[in-house]
Amino acid sequence: MDRPTITMLLCLVMVNQAMGGQALYRTIDARGHVSFSDDPSRGGEPVELAPISVVPALPASSTVTRAASSDADGDAPSRTYDVFTIAAPDDDTTLPTGFAGNVRVRLALRPALREGHKLRLLLDGEIVRPAAREPVIELVNLVRGEHRLRAELLDARGQVLRRTPAVTLHVQRASVNLPQNPHRPDSHGQADR
Known part of the structure; x- marks a missing residue:
């Protein structure tokens, strides 16, 4: 599936959940474009959607503990x-x-x-x-x-x-290979005395 179709499908899943589990229908037009609807009269086939997974948030106390241990590192x-x-x-x-x-x-x-x-x-x-x-x-x-x-x-x-x-x-430091300091104003390209 292409990205716009996946995005539309995810939006429809969320709408379906918000509508209390109403049926969702998929239709494909003559050019192969897929569309979804909650209207069965458009001749689409029913789509079964899996329930959305929900993961509970961590309690605030464990978040603070984890942040404190990271600070020590x-x-x-x-x-x-x-x-x-x-x-x-x-x-x-x-x-x-x-x-x-x-x-x-x-x-x-x-x-x-x-x-x-x-x-x-x-x-x-x-x-x-x-x-x-x-x-x-x-x-x-x-x-x-x-x-x-x-x-x-x-x-x-x-x-x-x-x-x-x-x-x-x-x-950068002067070396035996370059005894003069090219950055010193009084060297003027001559070796240091």
């Missing part, structure tokens, strides 16, 4: 915080050679950090600094290559409440 929004993300640098940012591997990571958090909660930053899966309350973290002298940043929000017991999505950071 850091994959779902915390009920305590609406926003927790790495605001800077943007994902897939490249630090040019002139930055010497230094970057300021800024976390966005709303509402403000609650009493007893702390923030920590992970660089390539390793903790960069002990948990603290400051939402700005300075990273210095990062090695050349690709790095993944992720922040964690910790409760008063040190348990992870939430994790940010990972941010990829590309760091």
Whole structure:
């Protein structure tokens, strides 16, 4: 069956249920178009419809429990915080050679950090600094290559409440193959002294 026919059939099933189980008839015209009606005088054949399946909703208490357990994994929004993300640098940012591997990571958090909660930053899966309350973290002298940043929000017991999505950071550094820094204004294409 094509999509419009299926859609029409589903609509008619719902209408049939709303009409209290009245009979439904199917007719096919000379061009092969199928139509449905509740009028037997149009010469259609009766259609038997199966009852609609109904699944009861989960109680509200189990929904809250499931959301709380997801928060502990850091994959779902915390009920305590609406926003927790790495605001800077943007994902897939490249630090040019002139930055010497230094970057300021800024976390966005709303509402403000609650009493007893702390923030920590992970660089390539390793903790960069002990948990603290400051939402700005300075990273210095990062090695050349690709790095993944992720922040964690910790409760008063040190348990992870939430994790940010990972941010990829590309760091360019001068090398022995390129000793001059093309981004430094005083190099003018000449080797560093």
